[in-house]
Amino acid sequence: MWDTTAEYTKETWHTTRDFVDPPPVIDTDSYQFTNPNQEKLAKLISPVDGPLTQLIRFVDDTDTLPGIDWLDLLMARFPWVDRVLVTDEQGTIIFMQPQLPLKRINKPLVFEGVWREISLLTVVDYSDLGPEMYIGRPYFDDVRFGGLIGVGFDPRSLMRLSPDPKALIVIDPGRNVWSLGADVDKKALLAVDWKDLLKDEVHGQIQVGNRYYTWLTRYVGRDQYIYATESVDPNAEGSWWPF
Template sequence: MKRTVSAALAALSCLVILSGCGTMKTSWRDTKKLYRSYINTDPTIDFSEQGISDKGLQRLASLLMPVDERLMGLLRVIGSQDTPPESDWAQQLLSSHDWLSGVAVIDTSGAVVSQAPTASLRPLDFSGLLEFADRYKTRKMGAQVKTDEFGTVVMVAAPYFKENEWAGLVVAFFDPRNLVRFSPEPDALVVLSTDGLVWPGGSGQGEALAGLKWAEMLKGGVQGEVASGGGQYVWQARYLGQLEMVYLTDVREARAKKPEPPKAAPVPTPEPSPADVSPTAAPNP
């Protein structure tokens, strides 16, 4: 690098001294080009790189992110409440997460200590969540998906403690229809879990997809593709307590679209060359 710099500067000096007035302008341009090429090189940016290039994965990400972000936000809030919450805490949680159906505080026997709202149109049985007591004692969360004549409900449980001993659960529960509405196209999104179907979407393939051997498929990774009913589904999984939630969408149409031509990098405006200076004739003696 030092040799290149020295050579370039030497070339510049020689050009200044030896060039005639008529070639001064051309020589300056050549020298400036040499300077930019080897001494003060401009960094280049690849404007064609857009991160995920798979149109199918881009499609899935756009559908699931508004849903998943809200769900993960809920986990952070209830996961940080490790003492018995006050009633106003539950009301604040429902206000900030208006897609929730309710919040219940239960003890280790499953008895409801408090609940908001106090009256529920749907009878709920939280006893199934107590099966994960070993998780709660190590401050891990649990979850359950239940479907009955009233529809599907998702329950997420976080443990609370008294004198550092597990004393019960804070359970947030919701109808998945209230959560998937945040997706730009809820009918294009399928949500299932290792407990069963959560949201069937509008393709009519929800039940068939939920019936696949997900316990085996999820051993191989958290992302993949699967064919069902003539569709090609890309899926992404994440943990919800001990459950794995899986988001899927049919990507045939997204991948069939022709990609838009990449935007060209802006062309830099050339700097104006210095004015051509004519030498001043020496006065006659």
């Protein structure tokens, strides 16, 4: 008698619970793109842009002189970060980890901005060993400007997180194109008037020679970079991007 009652109670509980607090159901159809070009680009950049966004937030949340615990947590969470440096208010490096990095700074890093108005800026240093992107932000001693925190990484290391790294292209407008073996005309991509294009657009498709590329802009602080990939179907229409 107890077994029957218990089984009935258990069944009734599950039925009632599903009615009051239904189990979550993910509607995968609502995430489908109508444009195969954007779908391809989204799949390529999702594993890349997620960690980048997390790093931006991590650095942006720091407005005082960081300590060793902050550094340890940074390196543990973002193993693709190559270097961390801290300057004084004059721009002199007072701390750098590692002290002897594999890639030396090729040119002085110049972060130009009014630090009361700007929290994040980027500088890309181009050396013989490849690009190194630095995300920089100010830190303060009470209300006084203390100096800058810089976090550097090779953007190609981040691109390796993509499911198909060779298909992904990242453009530093007016300066360089980053890829991991993509068959791309870098000079032609840089010749695109990105400055004018980005005034009104945040995504789209461009033709370079006989190829078409689907692209999406990405802000890091106030600076813009561009994710791109060769289009699957240049004639495809429709958009899923939420903007």
